[in-house]
Amino acid sequence: MTQVAPSGFELDAARLEHMRTRAAGELAVINDMEREGTIGRYAIGGAVAATRYVEPIQTYDLDVFVMLPASSSGLLSIAQIYNYLKARGYEPQAEFMMIEGWAVQFLPVYNALTEEALEQAIDVDFGTTPTRVFSAEHLAAIMLETGRAKDHARLVQFFEFGVLNRAVLEELVSRYHLEEKWRNFKTRFLSEKE
Amino acid sequence: MMTSKYPDITDLLEAKARRRRELAALTWEEKVAIVRQMQFLLPKGVWGTKPILPPTVKTQNRQK
DSSP states (O other), X not given: OEEEOTTSOEEEHHHHHHHHHHHHHHHHHXXXXXXXXXXXXXXXXXXXXXXXXXXXXXXXXXXEEEOXXXXXTSOBOSXXXXXXXXXXXXXXXXXXXXXXTEEEEEEEOXXXXXXXXXXXXXXXXXXXXXXXXXXXXXXXXXXXXXXXXXXXXXHHXXXXXXXXXXXXXXXXXXXXXXXXXXXXXXXXXXXXXX | OOOOXXXXXXXXXXXXXXXXXXXHTSOHHHHHHHHHHHHHHSOOTTOSSOOOOOHHHHHHHHHO
């Protein structure tokens, strides 16, 4: 059976199910890592998380933000993630790990904003597999902070589809000192003046 | 009366906007499946090995 997605892609129902199943399998592997203590709390960020709120966004990897448990030396290391996965037959490719056919990038939280985004990530189900994603407002604040052209383009989509609680976003903007970037974004992309 | 030499594409733009809204309204699982589908349609040059293709794709390739 073939169904035509609204995008115009012809999606074979079996292929669609296959892709869902593989993605769920990938998340199950990451859930195992968390349960077994290889990683601390994790949540999905980046384009795949943004896709939860807007239309599908082309991306090649899955960004997984993690809290790394301290090693015996007290240092945080991402090597333990690679060792765990390699022992289970998954291979690194460039900066990614290939899990169930998808490139996964593990990113330790790298500042207070991403740490809060991880702490306050939303529990969701991908089919029957539990996982977490960043809130729309945290994603928006991270996009503002990062400030690449593609971040601005995605952020415009968030406004276009009306998925943001603006008061929550502006509170994040204030707490993480993103006022200037927020002003510039509003002027350039939302045609708003102070 | 002067007429434009260019066609009116209002309908096309409206259809695109409608399709985007429909896509955004899909479930997250459906949208992630589409994202993965896009990887197969538009493979990135940096892949050392291609993502594992679903069986239906392999079958189609074999028939060519």
